[in-house]
Amino acid sequence: MIYVLLTYILYPFLYFLTSLKKSPSIPLFQRGTLKSPPLVKGGKGGFSGKFKKILIIQTAKIGDMICSTPVFREIKRHYPAVRLSVIANPVTTELLKYNPLVDNIISFDTKTLKGISGKLKLIRLLYSGEYDICISLNPNIPFTIAPIWSLIPIRAAILPDYIGATLKMALRFNTHNVRHEAKKLVSQTYMDMLKTIGINTESISKEVYKSPDADKKVEGFLSGFPGIRNNLKIGIAVSSGNKLKELGKDTIVSLISKLTANPDVKIILIGSQADKNSSREILNMSDNKNVIINTAGMFNLSELPALLEQLSLFIGADTGITYMADALSVPLIDIAGPSDMSDQRPLGKNSIIIQKNIPCVPCSHSFMAPYSCKRGDKICITSVSVLEIVEAAKKLLGMSYRSTKAN
Secondary structure, X not given: OHHXXXXXXXXXXXXXXXXXXXXXXXXXXXXXXXXXXXXEOOOOOOOOOOOOEEEEEOOOXXXXXXHHHHHHHHHHHHOOOOEEEEEXXXXXXXXXXXXXXXXXXXXXXXXXXXXXXXXXXXXXXXXXXXXXXXXXXXXXHHHHHHHHHOOOOEEXXXXXOOOOHHHHHHHHHXXXXXXXXXXXXXXXXXXXXXXXXXXXXXXXXXXXXXXXXXXXXXXXXXXXXOOHXXXXXXXXXXXXXXXXXXXXXXXXXXXXXHHOOOOOEEEEEEOOHHHHHHHHHHHHHXXXXXXXXXXXXXXXXXXXXXXXXXXXXXXXXXXXXXXXXXHOOOOEEEEOOOEOOOOOOOOOOOEEEEOOOOOOOOOXXXXXXXXXXXXXXOHHXXXXXXXXXXXXXXXXXXXXXXXXXXX
16 A cells, blocks of 8 residues: 555656656546546547557566557567567466567566566666556456556556555556456457557457477477377376466376276376476376376476377366367367356367356356355365266267266
């Protein structure tokens, strides 16, 4: 609260300094006042003037970053000469490393935002970039007040329905706030944000880019498994960034048993370095180890797309790699659990979302996600049967799956 109050006190001075910059003109509704800028819906709001540098703030997790890629694409498609910078958390910077639409990647750990020193670090970082426009996809106080302290003339932010009073006060400093409404995809709200800088588009298809040597590395790895090219390769995510969404080792082991009743199936366990122990446990718990390929920790985020492209099917919780598979048009099954599918969901035609109709679902939203179950039983996950997942797999794989013993 103290940072917001201080900004209110010094706002006239900050506004005066910002207005001296040779950058896009600040809309009249913001000049010389503390009046809250209008909420932009479906393209209302205005923008004029030439600009050279745009900053996007997206420090959320893997799935959110992948769902933000339409923002980068549409900015560069409409303004190819602009220098586009993205602030991302250290984990997701690998997703941007080979994206030709992002000119500058800024790795920023939000844990460093604590205290006044953390806020000053962020302000110095933004000020040094000399940005004309800042679009924040993260609705929080530091990323709301830092752009005005950094003297960025055009400041757009997303406004969810469920925010606290202090953040609502901080959002008054923006030149544009775009409300995210219930039952609307977040990526569609992102497109509404772009309308505030003159970009009118509805294109929300996602993109991921792999490293130049990713295909070679994956093919070299898979060549160590004779006959793999002729197998149906089903990838299963070992875990989730949010433990609330995880399927659990017992469920995965049972799922592997049912899926590999078909002799053509090979299972590929997919996970990060942090999942290596869990994947080993799953392997040790499984009766048919020779049909399981453990890749946990073997491929980074810029190499993983090459592995996913080899799959006949991907199965996972509603987590980052699920959205990577969706961006690559890989057939997938999303065990949605507590997630709000009206906020964010796979959009591919070859995707099946399994989610139970339970009173407490959804409890996890794009801008408000719990990390533990209030009921204590994760019923949104545990109530999904292995048989349901297998039947969905048969539907996506069609006749090529043959007959399973999933009864």
